[in-house]
Amino acid sequence: MHDMSAHAAEHHAPTSFISKHVFSLDHKVIGKQYYGMALAAVLIGMVLSWLMRIHLAWTNYPIPGLHLLSANGAPGNVMTPEYYLQLMTMHATIMVFFVLTTAPFAAFGNYFLPIQVGAEDMPFPHFNMMSFWVTFSGFLVLVSSFFVSDGPTLGGWTQYAPLSAIGSASGPGQGTGVVLWAISIALFCVGQLLGSLNFITTTLDMRTKGMSMWRLPLSAWAWFITSVMGLTAFAVLMPACILLILDHLAGTSFFVPSGLVLNDQLQPHSGGSTLLWQHLFWFFGHPEVYIAIVPGMGIVSHVLITNMRRPMLSHRVLVYAMGSLAVLSYMVYGHHMFVSGMNPVSSLAFSFPTLIITIPSTIVVLIWMGSIYGSKLRINTASLFALGFVSMFISGGVSGFFLAQPSIDIMLHATYFVVGHFHLVMAVAAIFGIFAGTYFWFPKMFGRMMDETLGRVHFWLTFVGAYCIFMPFHYLGIAGNVRRYQAFVDDYLQPLIPVHRFITIAALLTGLAQLIFLYNLFHSRFWGKPATDNPWEATSLEWSTPTTPPPHNNFGDKLPEVFHDPYQYGVQGSTGDYVMQTSPEKVNSANDEA
């Protein structure tokens, strides 16, 4: 722990437009830049999903204007099979990397972690600025693949070798498209490694006086745990991407074995292993699921506690449970590979930790639910999205029981059941976490309130809509509907097409409902009701800043001193039923666990 007050005077505010808003060293600006990039990415990803859904429901119907996006991919506005796969790959890559990882972790974490620990900034501001700009470059490289001659890669976000490694002989987009994909993800990894380094150091070294580790809010704990995961997971994916690039550009064969024949041509490769890519990818890929969801757990816990007016049943148990999820996430990755051809005994070895990981997940859910019991729950848009997160996490979590078992995976692997499972537990839940965080922290970030009525309309349409989209995916999977098909030509899939049409209509309507959020976000930014410093009567340090939004160095001339655990709610304080962390006031019924 540092006493940083001596450095406060050195932290000068930038004066030029470029240093203030573009190449900013301020963690708050970088957080907003990440949020802005994630917002742009999610809009692109959502439009791609609309196009895919329309095509799946009404295959071969022209989609007006589609040829403008790609004349080759949509001649006569009808999507070609390869273009469907290209859009699908871009949808998943954009969403997983540039939305689900960046918004809850890099965006909110950047903005609020230094403030919640009581620091004036991150310890390595230049690395932090690089983190954003390298990540943003990765995003631009990925999007640029739309504009190369045969379009982006069609190999799915998992980029299984040798389809991804063998070059353009294996299909459109498998040459330049894959190389751009791999460069983009390698850049993303560099960006997140720099970010993780900053997050870890901020948490360990930049805490203000009195801020012990156990006094960190759950959101800060979640970002810290996530950054440790990020440091280890992205460090594996980055070299994997570099090897993939070498297979394309340097004539190596890391992922391609000998004896492969494409278009009657024997491929000039030998000695590579296709399963090697899967092991490297999923060693990153499964922790990535938790990298996406653990920040959401932290944000939702933080928002729920404030609105329940009580701390969680146990702050520490929740931290230990999130930590267990992080550790176990590396031991379970093989459940993605039950039918991959790896040794079948390994499948059993990966199955048990996968089943065991349900225990910390259940503990987290039960602590949330047990804490709602007996609370004084306030309903607002932020708490509605936080409660919606809990509901979605339960729904997405129980389907994990099925996929953890190799024998059941024989039936469900690569079906829509998997698509339904990961969308609910990782994508929708994480997005509900982002929404909860946005409605909750917007007043602090912009000094204005978001419109509550519009927020609630947005919540209702999104909550019901998300269930209408993703619950039927499970039914399709149980019926054996294979994923990643651009059309359903198999006889046994014909009865399922009406279900796909229902899902498409739900997806279009739920997507449209997001325009309400966009309007609310931009309108409130400029014309929203001015916010007070602490509109939710919350306790943690972000609500103790001298101004709203916080000044450049967060706390003015003097860094705060912390006297309490983060969540002193349900007590008799001079300000009401809460006592802020910075208040030296004695608390009668202290919630300190330490």
Place this chain on the structure above:
Amino acid sequence: MAKFFAVTIIVIAIVSAIPIVRHTWDPPADISTHGGMIDEQMSETMAEAGISFLASQILLALFIWKFSNSRPGDKIKTFPGGAKAMVWAAFLLVGTEVLALGVFGVKAWATVYLTPPSANAIPIQVQAGQFAFYFRYPGPDGTFGPLHPDMISEANENFFGLDTTHDADSKDDIVTAEMAIPVNKEIHLLMHAKDVGHSFYVPALRVQQDFVPGLDLTLHFTATQIGKYEIVCTQLCGLGHYNMKAYLEVMSQDDFDNWLKKEAALQ
């Protein structure tokens, strides 16, 4: 608002469960000797996951209903047993439940993957390539000839790269685009990938296994119902992935013998 939310959660939970309870969208009926174990495992998991899902959602809804309308004087109450009760519940209820599922599930997996095929299982080789399956039967000599990838030619219909001029074992091999098998006889499937990753998924047979380029894998199963079933690819293999399929015809032994003779004559 909170009460409406609670009701919405309960309605969503119940409506979500209806198609499962009514079996509205089931997989094709099982036609294998081992599939019953997978189906049973699936039903047990469905029961346990279904109860967990409904109970959790309903409890969440009830807590939201009850604790969102507190009055200013109300005190915060703690759930009986506090966090300890939650941790115990997670370990005892969910821990034992999922571990039991895991232990019982080993049997079905072991039957498919950890038990070797019987000595008299019928060997059939399947090769997956963009975007078709081809099947090879060893012919009267009971031996497959070696593969020569450099001789593979779609144009010459030499799908496996067989050298029938020099390899004696290849001369009587029978190559087909459709898979036929006799009913109630164990099949030993030898899986070979020609180009990229593919998968062999027959929902009715309760089998799914990836083809791994550079690694030949095997699978064994016994079909118990005569009929025609679909084999589909589940591993993304390129632009024609959605259309990569073949038919599996399960026949009586006599029909199978005749079919094989007919196919041999066509080689």
